[in-house]
Amino acid sequence: MSTIRVVVAGYGNVGRGVLASLENNPDMVLAGIVSRSPERVKKEISNVPVLLMNDIEQWVSELRPDVAILCGGSKNDLPEQTANICRFVNTVDSFDNHSCIPQYFEKVNTAATASGKVSVISTGWDPGVFSMERVLANSFLPGSRAYGFYGLGENGGLSMGHSDALRTIAGVLDARQYTHAIHASIDKVRNGENPAFTPGDMHERVCFVVAAPDADKEKITAEIVNMPGYFAPYKTTVNFVSAEELKEKYSGFPHDGLVVASGITGKGNPAGIEYRCQWGSNPEATANILVAHARAAVRLANEGRKGAFTILDIPPAYFSTLSKEELLKHWM
Ligand SMILES: NC(=O)c1ccc[n+]([C@@H]2O[C@H](COP(=O)([O-])OP(=O)(O)OC[C@H]3O[C@@H](n4cnc5c(N)ncnc54)[C@H](OP(=O)(O)O)[C@@H]3O)[C@@H](O)[C@H]2O)c1
Structure with a gap:
């Protein structure tokens, strides 16, 4: 397989993670970055072409990507960007608003099928790897339910999607x-x-918010706790902190999680399946998973496949750089 040319579309935490991940994947090369704010990105990155995201036809022709890894936010960016960009190039994204995935799949599938491109949606660790583990557990223990729990340690785990959602609220400077x-x-x-x-029986949500000096904190709190899908179903605590406090006490991107299922085999022997991830950096972990899916997207496209795919639709061997012979010999 020739070297895979990757465009990173959207440059934030996950976008930075993808750049780092590409360094560890020698079968791939960074063709360029596209962003709604290229001047901002150019201040941080040199020696890489940075183009305006909206000029899709131009950057596709200039950068010649095999696949674009979309790193925009799930709340406002990906619902608009993915169906647009997959009209011109294969895409991979980490859209993580679980309750909206069926509609999102339909929208992207329609666009990607029409353009003949492959669009792998909603992958990362959850949705993504954990989705696959839930399906496997349920298939191997029929009748069982597989549950996902996150933030197992004392300090919990930082949710990037929910932090991103908080930062879209008027008057919120950081969160x-x-x-x-x-x-x-x-x-x-x-x-x-x-x-x-x-959902509220399984998790609680604790928010640390830096508000603008003139912001109405009660209004912000009401908007947070009532946000459908993200916060409304949970016990949610909102703490207002200064920018300095947020930086000092709440740095880094730690997260972890567990898929756990219990059931029976035969006439009643108890059985359990657990799968756990621990990440020092959630965006870098998400990026590593996106990059493996980018490899799979290109393989699917090379087979003439088109439309939207999830991790459930992709053979695991497509993620790997190893040959079928190596997989059979060393990994079975
Ligand atoms: N499935 C999973 O397991 C999983 C795990 C983690 C995260 N995620 C998803 O990944 C999404 C992205 O997370 P993230 O932490 O990378 O979000 P982020 O840092 O807020 O970046 C999102 C977008 O905002 C823009 N941006 C970033 N920093 C900016 C700045 N300083 N000024 C102006 N614009 C800026 C960038 O787009 P432009 O370059 O176009 O401006 C970027 O693509 C989340 O919404 C979440 O849904 C999924």
């Missing part, structure tokens, strides 16, 4: 959202109870 798993609920699953949880 971080830590997810905390409710451990009593994990125990119920491990005990084989297969409980019917509401």
Whole structure:
């Protein structure tokens, strides 16, 4: 397979992670970055072409990408950008608003099928790897439910999608959202109870928000706790902090999570499946997963496939740089 040319579309935390990840994937090369704010990106990056994201036909012709890794935010960016960009080039994205994935899939599938491109959507660690683990657990233990828990440690885990959603609120200058798993609920699953949880039974959300000096904090709080999908279903605590406090106490991007399922085999032997990830850097981990999916997207495209795909539709060997012979010999 020839070297895969990758464009990074959108340059924030995940975009930076993709650049770092490409350094560790010698079968890929960074063809360029496209952004809505190229001047901002050029201040941080040199020796890489940086073009305006909206000029899609121009950057596709100039940079000749095999695939674009879309690193925009899930709340406002990807719902507009993906269906537009996949009209011209294969794409991969990490859209993470779980409840909207069916509609998002339909919209992107329509655009990518019409253009003959491959668009791998909603991948990362969750949705993404955890989605696959949920499906595997449920398939191997029929009748079981697979549950995802996040933020297992004392400080919880930083959710980038929820932090991104907070930063879209008027009057919010910066923000971080830590997810905390409710451990009593994990125990119920491990005990084989297969409980019917509401989202709020499984996690709490703690927000640290830097508000503009003239902002109405009560209004911001109401907007946060009532935000559909992101915060409304959870017990959500909003703490207003200074920019300095946010920087000092809440740095880095740690996150972790667990997929856990309990069921039975045969006539009642208890069985459990667990899969755990721990990330020192959530955006770098997400980026590594996106890059492996970019490889898979190009392979699917080279087979003449088109339309939208999720991790569930892709054979795991397509993610790997290893040959079929190597996989059979060393990894089975
Ligand atoms: N599926 C998963 O497991 C998973 C895990 C983690 C994250 N995610 C998703 O990844 C998305 C992106 O996360 P992120 O942390 O990279 O978001 P982010 O840093 O806020 O970046 C999002 C976009 O905002 C723009 N941007 C970034 N910094 C900016 C700045 N200083 N000034 C102006 N614009 C700026 C960039 O677009 P332009 O370059 O076009 O301006 C960038 O692509 C999240 O919304 C989340 O949904 C998914």
